[in-house]
Amino acid sequence: MLFILAYVRSTDRTIGRRDLRDAAALGAAIVVIGMSFGALAAAAAVPVPIAMALSLLVFAGGSQFLVVAVVAAGGSPFAAVLAGLLLNARHLPFGLAIGDVVGSSWPARLIGAHLLIDESVAFATARGGGPAARPVYFLVGATAFVCWNTGTAIGLLAGAAVPDPSAFGVDAAFPAGLLTLLLPTLRRPDARRVGVAAGGVALLATPLLPAGLPVLAGLAGLFAAGRGAGRES
Amino acid sequence: MTLPAVLCLAAGTYLLRLAGLVLRERVALPERVQRYVDLGATALLVALVATAALTEDGGSAGWARPAGVAVGAVTAWRRAPFVVVVVVAAGTTAGLRAVGVP
Helix, strand or coil: CHHHHHHHHHHCCCCCHHHHHHHHHHHHHHHHHHHHHHHHHHHCCCCHHHHHHHHHHHCCHHHHHHHHHHHHCCCCHHHHHHHHHHHHCCHHHHHHHHHHHHCCCHHHHHHHHHCCCHHHHHHHHHCCCCHHHHHHHHHHHHHHHHHHHHHHHHHHHHHHHCCCHHHHCHHHHHHHHHHHHHHHHHCCHHHHHHHHHHHHHHHHHCCCCCCCHHHHHHHHHHHHCCCCCCCCC | CCHHHHHHHHHHHHHHHHHHHHHHHHCCCCHHHHHHHHHHHHHHHHHHHHHHHHEECCEECCCHHHHHHHHHHHHHHCCCCHHHHHHHHHHHHHHHHHCCCC
């Protein structure tokens, strides 16, 4: 963590108060979801070291909830791993898109890869991408990592005492936050066409396909890209 | 969940993340392809927003959550800061649930 902060500080001084405030808001929401993950894992009798290993080493919330649910429902660990990997497959195209944000030095890549989550990608994109977005990418990724693991640990300790996060509406905060970060990109007509098509395809596919595939099916929205970016609107 | 299973999932997920970052540097993509890669990330994020806002376990997410996201989206459209959007969305959904909206 200290290394990451030192790295962020050394790359640039472009982390402003707005970035710190945004990262803090995101971190607070992530702690709450992390607590619910810890509590769920405790309720499903997942051993504490296993649950902590999931949050520390996998660090992808959706797939962690999924594997615990699959195993709790009587599925094999093999099926759980496959389902989790399917859900995490979107990280590969994300990496392709933001490779220049993370940079080409090996320490940056090796650490940056572990911090590649939906939110760090969305923040980097919202800040225009490229090397200029590097500090915010690492700030958001490192904040999320610390908050996610802190939340998991609290949830495991508190167990059933953790209140239901849906009472706080956190499940609405995440899509709304991501959408906010996407708005600058969606002002481009081609991105807007692709986005509308991608969202439509994903929603139509949701009742039909297992978790993870509907989001990947959203890539079909690229057919709406057309030739050029078109005029800014 | 067993430790080997956790390690498989962790290794697989990490390699998926690293592969994209490394491929981006290794392969010089033509500008046209790069545009599709960038649009692909947008497509995935919008698909994620749509499914997270409206669906739960393959079915409907009810009314409270989509309403909160919609109010948050309007707030964001009016150029409110990220923090405000997140708090407004969560507050709307929490308020609706408190009065019994599913």
